[in-house]
Amino acid sequence: xxxxxxxxxxxxxQEGRISILNxxxxxxxxxxxxxxxxxxxxxxxxxxxxxxxxxxxEDGRFTxxxxxxxxxxxxxxxxSQPGDxxxxxxxxxxxxxxxxxxxxxxxxxxxxxTVNP
Amino acid sequence: NAGVMQxxxxxxxxxxxxxxxxxxxxxxxxxxxxYRQLPEEGLKFMVYLQKENIIDESGMPKERFSxxxxxxxxxxLRIQQVVRGDSAAYFCASSPWRQGLNEQYFGPGTRLTVT
Numbered sequence: 001x002x003x004x005x006x007x008x009x010x011x012x013x014q015e016g017r018i019s020i021l022n023x024x025x026x027x028x029x030x031x032x033x034x035x036x037x038x039x040x041x042x043x044x045x046x047x048x049x050x051x052x053x054x055x056x057x058e059d060g061r062f063t064x065x066x067x068x069x070x071x072x073x074x075x076x077x078x079x080s081q082p083g084d085x086x087x088x089x090x091x092x093x094x095x096x097x098x099x100x101x102x103x104x105x106x107x108x109x110x111x112x113x114t115v116n117p
Numbered sequence: 118n119a120g121v122m123q124x125x126x127x128x129x130x131x132x133x134x135x136x137x138x139x140x141x142x143x144x145x146x147x148x149x150x151x152y153r154q155l156p157e158e159g160l161k162f163m164v165y166l167q168k169e170n171i172i173d174e175s176g177m178p179k180e181r182f183s184x185x186x187x188x189x190x191x192x193x194l195r196i197q198q199v200v201r202g203d204s205a206a207y208f209c210a211s212s213p214w215r216q217g218l219n220e221q222y223f224g225p226g227t228r229l230t231v232t
Contacts, residue, residue: 042225043123043187043210043223043225043226044160045223046221046222074143089160103173104150104162104173105162106162107159107161109158
């Protein structure tokens with residue numbers, strides 16, 4: 001049973017345009033959501049996160065939107081650059097403040113983004 | 118500030134041998150997590166440890182797999198009597214101790230190949 005779903009295995013956009021990556025989840029206990037970027041043969045790199053008390057978080061070219069009622073989040077990259085070409089993973093957790101660390105992350109299968117020059 | 122370190126980066130084992138994967142968390146981080154990624158799949162949680170404590174091992178296979186995070190030294194993921202299905206990329210992550218929601222930072226991974 002896949003609790004975090006990224007339904008688009010791949011996405012191709014032109015340099016300078018907007019990239020929109022989507023993610024759906026089924027577990028209503030998730031309250032923290034993260035996006036990671038991964039290059040081949042490397043570990044995932046943390047990009048941006050959002051807690052369930054917010055509906056938007058922005059960091060430079062990256063913005064994450066959360067729609068709790070639809071159990072949907074998206075990552076917007078504006079403007080897209082060729083260096084953004086990578087696999088993007090959506091991840092979610094059920095909090096973690098109690099232990100002071102982080103609860104386990106549940107990952108989607110990833111979306112491969114290609115930004116064409 | 119060094120990131121999460123994992124070694125070896127590549128490990129080849131014959132069926133039946135033991136594999137030991139090591140992870141040193143980022144400086145100041147006291148929480149370690151292990152994940153496994155099979156080809157064309159997302160990362161799957163295996164185990165969450167603090168120093169000398171296993172907090173959550175709900176993702177660990179019941180047999181042949183074990184993990185530790187001793188008071189001194191790196192965290193170790195140990196796979197005994199490896200089989201071909203254990204071939205995967207194993208990632209370690211760490212997070213700091215602070216109140217609130219904390220992101221996890223990943224190492225470069227160990228790619229295990231069982232022949």
